[in-house]
Amino acid sequence: MNLKQLEVFLWVAELKGFTKAAKRLYMSQPAVSFQIQSLEEFLGVKLFWRNEKNVILTEAGKLLFEQAKQIVAHFYKIKSVVNDLKELKTGSLTIGASTIPGEYILPKLIGDFRRQFPGIQINVRIAGSAQVEKWLLNREIDLGFCGTLISGKEIECLPFLTDHLVLIAPVDHPWEAGGEIKISDLVKEKFVLRESGSGTRKTFETSLARSNISKEQLSIVMEMGSTRAVITAVEAGLGVSVVSFLAARDPLLLGLIKEIRVHNLDLNRKLYVIRDQSWMSNFAAETFHSFIFTQENNLLFS
Amino acid sequence: MNLKQLEVFLWVAELKGFTKAAKRLYMSQPAVSFQIQSLEEFLGVKLFWRNEKNVILTEAGKLLFEQAKQIVAHFYKIKSVVNDLKELKTGSLTIGASTIPGEYILPKLIGDFRRQFPGIQINVRIAGSAQVEKWLLNREIDLGFCGTLISGKEIECLPFLTDHLVLIAPVDHPWEAGGEIKISDLVKEKFVLRESGSGTRKTFETSLARSNISKEQLSIVMEMGSTRAVITAVEAGLGVSVVSFLAARDPLLLGLIKEIRVHNLDLNRKLYVIRDQSWMSNFAAETFHSFIFTQENNLLFS
């Protein structure tokens, strides 16, 4: 039994004639006879009562007619559902991100994307960069966003945005807001920082290393797993910190903390999109990936 | 797109490998590759992400997997539903019958049939013989039962039972219960009969004609469309009648009417099953037809 047999059957039943069905299907009448015969043979029942002048369904034919209509419709529905997927009318996309991209960059990006492709369901998971990488390897996410460069031939890792880290201090700190200090001044300070391994922390340590200051020289009074928590600690006067400007912007504008420039210290770091080589497997993921690098989103770069 | 492609696809997805699926399906691995490729080409999407060591479904593949399972199941369900029909586990049968067969013979016959084939839904319509024939020609019924011989090459008409008509009279009628009268005695009587055209009426008139008594010689005081109504009229003393023994039996046993034999008058008549040449179109009808002529049902003959 196959689809063609059912289609031919439906048209013969519909048009009440082998010849008519043949014309409608652009095939010859014997071909129609052949298809009906093989279907009848397969099912072991007569489907039509053939008289001269009219072709009518038997009981089994009537039963098959209903079923066949459903099946044929289902077949064509598959085609259209897959098309919807291709045209991003439907689909789903699971994104994993570390905190800075996840909390400060993705929300706008996803908002823009969803306006353009409202049928796509988007899920976001937020965790550390290492976890994002694991998710990707386990295929739990389609795309990952993180603050550290990932190597490994399984994973494609592209920078998509430069993030600026800033030195922040409590408002009552001796440093002057908007002023500039020397790198060596940092070693005298108490620091509240994100945990080791986080993108922010790594970037800061790497920058210091370029100025020949080792991470052991810093006095770290507290490590926290969330940038927002770090900022709150700085607000409370527990120490100074280096965090993404994106996270610090609002507290700075509200005067809850202050920013101090550091002479000759490059605190920029790149943020990366990662995906594994199976990216062809999800249309929405592929499209979102291109989306990041196009149009006004480029404004995010600096 | 056809069924084979979907089946191959399902097994590749299930067994996570082209070679494994090929073995399971008793076909070669290239044939499996070919089927998957043509399905992918038709849908315009990659269905599997092929790596060495593992074959995994893409988003479109996952979507198709669910749909394909349903479709394939539906295909096999058709086969089994048609089989049920062939094996009379399901199906329906519409019978048309004139009053005597419909009210006095079919009920038992249908009861026995239903005990053997409980899945068959049976509908019975009761009307005059002429109407039964019309129903049959219109294919409104699968089988007909009537008291008159039907001719016409469209219709097959077989006798299946001999029905005995009996002369009945009110209990207070001068004739002796169980006694015998001469045919000529009939013309002096008032008759309550079934309408012209009914099987019973025709049989009676034919029998009289054989004894050279024309129907005009009878004095008919009432014509009724129902045998039960005729009997009730006789009970009420409105006249005598000739009715099927099957209908008269109970009132006779209860002493509500009495039976009188008529010397040398053959009041037997045959009852017929009719079906049209499309009888192959309904398994239940075919089986019911054979059922009538088999086993203990033969006891009905005399």
Add this chain to the structure above:
DNA sequence: CACCTAAATAAGGATATTTTATTTAATGCC
């Protein structure tokens, strides 16, 4: 680097399906 596994590819061959041509069977019309 050879070896192994699994899928893709190529080419020839086996099946299936379709077409053309013809037959059958019933209908309608002189």
Add this chain to the structure above:
DNA sequence: GGCATTAAATAAAATATCCTTATTTAGGTG
């Protein structure tokens, strides 16, 4: 009753499809 007409079945050849064997490619492994 004979003859044209219509519609489906059948036969045989042509074609398309699908499958198999053999081979290639690619990645992983000892």
